Amino acid sequence: MPQDVAATGEGAILPRAGRPEEAGLSGAALARLGAWLQAEVDAGRIPGAVVAIGRGGRLAFEQAIGFRDREAGAPMRLDSLFQIASMTKPVTSVAAMQLVEEGRLMLWHPVSRYLPEFATLTVGLERAPMQREPLVIDLMRHTAGLAYGALPIPGGAGAHPVQEAYVAAKVNDIGQSGEAFIANLTRQPLMHQPGRVWEYSHATDVLGRVVEVASGQSLEAFFRSRILDPLGMADTDVWVPPEKRDRLAAAQVDPVTGVRQAMFPVERRPRWLWGGQGLVSTAADYARFCQMLLGGGRLGAARLLSRSAVALMTADHLPPDIGFGPNLLRIFGGLAPAPEVGYGFGLGVAVRTMPGRSPVPGHVGDYFWTGAFGTYFWIDPQEELFAILLLQGASDRTQYRYAMRQLTYAALL
Structure with a gap:
């Protein structure tokens, strides 16, 4: 890979489909996904959301729903910035695998x-x-x-x-x-x-x-030089500078709990990037990251990992006699990384190991992770599909992840 492509991301192209049908998705069915989320906004259960779905190497569908900041009356934007919390974890895992492939980490x-x-x-x-x-x-x-x-x-x-x-x-x-x-x-x-x-x-x-x-680098510098810049993820950062504050999505006062979900203070640069929770990103940026994984470590001309490294990351690595904490299903529901619901865990992502058992559609080999503030993504290699849901604050995050899966698979042609 040429060094200028690696440094600038100019070769990391994610094409866009003119219509969802060009990527094998029903626009009418995807409209039901947007309508369902809009109903949740109208009911006051979430402030708003951004969804992005890719298939066959193209970004096939994007939609911004509701409010970026309900209290301020600011509408959601496609380029709204979200605290993705634990969706930072797969990025850190990719960084580690890059070092593994160079022999600097075992x-x-x-x-x-x-x-x-x-x-x-x-x-x-x-x-x-x-x-x-x-x-x-x-x-x-x-x-x-x-x-x-x-x-x-x-x-x-x-x-x-x-x-x-x-x-x-x-x-x-x-x-x-x-x-x-x-x-x-x-x-x-x-x-x-x-x-x-x-x-x-x-x-x-x-x-x-x-x-x-x-x-020998800070994690922030490593992310920037080895992942974010090569993929053209220009809006992904460890904080939100002043010129981008009008794009930052905000949680609302939760109608169930009566309190606003606490968020990280991303208006100032942190002392250290926490590899498990520290990034702010957009749906379009994270779509590039997902397509890189779906493409076997490559997005356009930019290659971050080998196909074998991605295959290793997305295989189940849990031993057959592994134990689980007592609250696992209460935290993750039908997306828990446990055999009871048909999932295991790889190197940074949960991995589907068997059909059935989980209440959501998908295929053996699909993989995903989530974020505590309401973010979620999954990748289904069998369908050449990725999907991203970004929202900030919800009393029941699990139902939005279930619905996103159900309504996305219903749109497959």
Whole structure:
């Protein structure tokens, strides 16, 4: 790949279909998707949304619905900026796989090879010794024994003592540097023995720090030079500068809870890019990222990964005897990375492993991830399809992900 294409993204072209039918999608059926989301806006349950769907190598459908900021009366725009939260995780995973392909990072290496603090971790409040160290692959598939802090889950099991320790120690304090985050995190015990339990966690934040150590660059600089610029993702960043503030989507006061969902303070540049949650993006930008994965690591003339690396990322990497936390289905519903609903987990994305079981349509081999503020994407290689839903704030994010899938597949010709 020519260096100028890699640096500027001028060869990373995502063509647009003139009509959805040119990409094998029914425009009339897609209108039902827009109408359903508009009804949710009219009912006050969400402020607005942007959807983007691609098929056969082309962007086939885009629509902005409702309000970018309901309280301000500002309409949603196709180029509205969204905090994509955990949809940052697949980007960090791609960064790690780029280093893997260059031999600068190895999936089977212990994390302590890059972050020495991980060599002396203990497990649980009893501080039991580790049976083995966490590996880089454990970070990518959320089996490193790490956790997130305690989250309120209606009807769910109570917080684990280790999760409570995370909260008390302010492990998720976004004002920390990357070095301080690792030091703070590793002062806490692991929640599980490495390799034994799938637990959604700070693992990708740690992976981001590993990328920094292995590459010798900040994660922000690595993203910019190796992923965002090559793909032409000009609106994807770690913050929203003043000249773009009028495009930032805002959460609304939730009619169910009566409170506005808390968001990250993206109006100022953060001290450190959290690899698990830190990006702001648009539907059009993330469409480029999705098409790169769907294209086997390539978008137009820009190649980020080999086909084999994408295949490795999007295969199920969970051992057959893996355990799961008690709140898994309450958090993820029918899109949980568990055999019970037909999904596993790869290196940064959940992967469908069998037909049926999940309440949403799709095919074996499709893969996806979500964001806590309401964002969602999936890629279906069998249909040469990707779809993106961006919204900010909803009391029940799961139903929007279900509906997006159902109404998109209903539009296939």
